[in-house]
Amino acid sequence: PLLNAVRSLAGDPPGMSRGLGLYQGDMLEAESGSVYRKLLIAVFAPRLVTRVEEQLRSGGSSDFLYEGLKAYLMLADRDHYDADFIKAWVALDWDQSLPRDLPPDQRQALGEHLQALFERHPPTARLDQRL
Numbered sequence: 001p002l003l004n005a006v007r008s009l010a011g012d013p014p015g016m017s018r019g020l021g022l023y024q025g026d027m028l029e030a031e032s033g034s035v036y037r038k039l040l041i042a043v044f045a046p047r048l049v050t051r052v053e054e055q056l057r058s059g060g061s062s063d064f065l066y067e068g069l070k071a072y073l074m075l076a077d078r079d080h081y082d083a084d085f086i087k088a089w090v091a092l093d094w095d096q097s098l099p100r101d102l103p104p105d106q107r108q109a110l111g112e113h114l115q116a117l118f119e120r121h122p123p124t125a126r127l128d129q130r131l
Contacts, residue, residue: 003109007036007116040116091114
């Protein structure tokens with residue numbers, strides 16, 4: 001909900017203030033975009049890393065674990081980084097693990113946040129070397 005709120009902050013209609021010279025939407029849009037990006041990196045990215053670590057620890061299909069390990073290592077290795085691969089693995093994990101009754105708009109919002117996170121290379125993740 002927080003990421004959704006920040007992302008849509010500047011998209012709210014300006015109302016009367018626009019005609020009175022009080023409109024600050026352009027500045028608000030730039031700031032909300034910056035805050036949204038910071039939240040993606042500070043909140044969303046660490047949760048993704050934690051989720052991949054949980055999957056690697058839990059065992060399961062060797063193919064799924066191998067692909068998960070590749071995605072995990074890519075998060076810390078700029079030379080082998082492949083955003084499309086990571087997004088595909090996370091989407092597959094979500095398809096298998098998210099509740100079936102999760103509303104479609106929430107699934108869509110998660111996908112949009114994932115896409116936004118990987119539009120630019122995220123900061124290097126700190127990986128658990130014991131994995």
